[in-house]
Amino acid sequence: MIRLERLVKHYEGATVIDDLSASFEESRTTVLIGPSGSGKSTLLSLIMGIEQADQGRIWLDGELLTAATAMNARRKIGYVIQDGGLFPHLSARGNVELMARECGWGEQARKARLDELCELTRLPRESLDKSPLELSGGQRQRVSLMRALMLNPKILLMDEPFGALDPMIRYELQDELEGIFRDLAKTVVLVTHDIAEAAFFADRIILLVDGRIAQQGSFIDLQQRPEAPIVTRFLQAQLSRLEAIGARAEGMLRR
Numbered sequence: 001m002i003r004l005e006r007l008v009k010h011y012e013g014a015t016v017i018d019d020l021s022a023s024f025e026e027s028r029t030t031v032l033i034g035p036s037g038s039g040k041s042t043l044l045s046l047i048m049g050i051e052q053a054d055q056g057r058i059w060l061d062g063e064l065l066t067a068a069t070a071m072n073a074r075r076k077i078g079y080v081i082q083d084g085g086l087f088p089h090l091s092a093r094g095n096v097e098l099m100a101r102e103c104g105w106g107e108q109a110r111k112a113r114l115d116e117l118c119e120l121t122r123l124p125r126e127s128l129d130k131s132p133l134e135l136s137g138g139q140r141q142r143v144s145l146m147r148a149l150m151l152n153p154k155i156l157l158m159d160e161p162f163g164a165l166d167p168m169i170r171y172e173l174q175d176e177l178e179g180i181f182r183d184l185a186k187t188v189v190l191v192t193h194d195i196a197e198a199a200f201f202a203d204r205i206i207l208l209v210d211g212r213i214a215q216q217g218s219f220i221d222l223q224q225r226p227e228a229p230i231v232t233r234f235l236q237a238q239l240s241r242l243e244a245i246g247a248r249a250e251g252m253l254r255r
């Protein structure tokens with residue numbers, strides 16, 4: 001479980017996270033959505049301990065995150081970003097095994113875990129010997145997911161993990177990943193711009209605007225019981241185009 005308590009973060013004098021408190025429940029998927037620049041990635045960086053908050057506190061599994069605990073805390077967290085963020089000078093295997101090697105895992109333990117993860121993510125074993133540059137976008141994201149899961153962290157943070165994929169691969173991977181989240185019972189925080197993706201994955205959606213929570217709840221809550229005009233505007237910006245096309249198609253069918 002992750003608890004954020006009155007977080008504030010400034011960049012160059014601008015307030016990017018503004019007195020934000022939230023909890024992310026164990027084994028649940030929370031999706032962060034919001035306009036560009038609303039602070040979604042910054043929030044993940046704060047939870048990862050990559051960036052430090054100017055005010056407020058973060059608790060990971062009941063332990064306060066500080067500069068001294070950050071390194072250890074990071075091992076409880078798997079992190080997947082758009083396009084994988086893999087090291088190009090290492091093979092896919094090298095990327096996946098990196099942290100395990102650093103933690104002193106022996107060859108047998110690493111191999112056993114790699115076998116499990118190849119099966120889980122449906123990555124062909126021969127892809128492991130390739131450079132990330134030789135993999136397709138979908139394969140890169142599978143490798144990135146394997147790397148994030150290697151140490152079996154309780155928490156998975158995902159920053160637009162499907163953003164760079166073509167629509168069909170994206171659809172396939174979304175489907176598989178939703179099953180993986182459910183089976184592994186991880187605490188997942190996923191950032192996306194796509195409201196359909198948010199509705200598909202989320203036990204709960206948090207809509208961030210200007211570093212504050214504009215509303216949190218299910219997709220239905222946001223759609224049917226918006227708590228501020230910006231919630232309606234944000235949803236409409238994505239939904240109205242499809243609805244308009246649907247309505248036009250229906251009209252043409254009736255004619």
Ligand SMILES: Nc1ncnc2c1ncn2[C@@H]1O[C@H](COP(=O)(O)OP(=O)(O)OP(=O)(O)O)[C@@H](O)[C@H]1O
Binds near residue numbers: 012016036040042043
């Ligand atoms: N390292 C940094 N230095 C200075 N400003 C930063 C830094 N990182 C983020 N910002 C600023 O903080 C604000 C929030 O950025 P952030 O990346 O968290 O937003 P976001 O909601 O993830 O945006 P997007 O959806 O476009 O990825 C933006 O105005 C951004 O320019």
